[in-house]
Amino acid sequence: MLLVRWLRPVQSHEYRFGIEETGRVLLELGLQKLLVNNQRMGVLTMDDQGWLAAISIRMISQSKLKQLAIISSTDFFQQHTNEKLDGRVKEQTPFFDTQYFLIEREGLEWLKTA
Template identity: 25%
Template sequence: MFEFENNYLLLWVDTTIRLMYSDWLRPVTSEEYREGNELLLSQLHERNIENWIADSSKLGDISQDDEQWTLQEFVPALARTKLLKLARVGGEDTGSHAKFEQFAKRAEPIYIGNIQVRQFVTYKEAADWVGEIPV
């Protein structure tokens, strides 16, 4: 088990089940956003993570520059990991859900590859989906 926490990001990894959980604890600056995502990416690579539950419900909106960085740098790097499922927890904010859906559609055809991406209102819903055993 690996755990990390600073004033804006909580992260834990269970290598026995290849699961990573991350929680943005508050809205972040551009520097914090990129630094946090670099840490998440390094954990995905180093620990061969296959499933990731990412709680973004407290993250807030990111800038257009950070959105571009995510599409051009982060998502292609994400596609080069062993990740199979990414479950985003967005909370009750329907605007956040819609914005993420648009973002995922822009990223999918070019970058995401075989990673299944879904978003959920609660952690339980995300965990249930990640834990599904294919028939």
């Protein structure tokens, strides 16, 4: 299992580097479970949304990912963006289960028990 936690709002280049590293580790270790905590990250720009969809499709298609837990803030725009991107990615990748949580501990519990 890999846990990614954004500690503050990030600039585009920081975000892209972090996502590329996440993908590298996911592929290198053949991980099946991923938790991404976006609570403090903020909302992605349109450019970053398009970039994230493309890199996610490429990485997830090559990975063994089975479960993705996303920890979202209560911000409606962030939640909407997460769900929209998830739908775009799932149209072009092998099946993986995504669940959304507001509390990190609940996401971890879901990954551990499923």
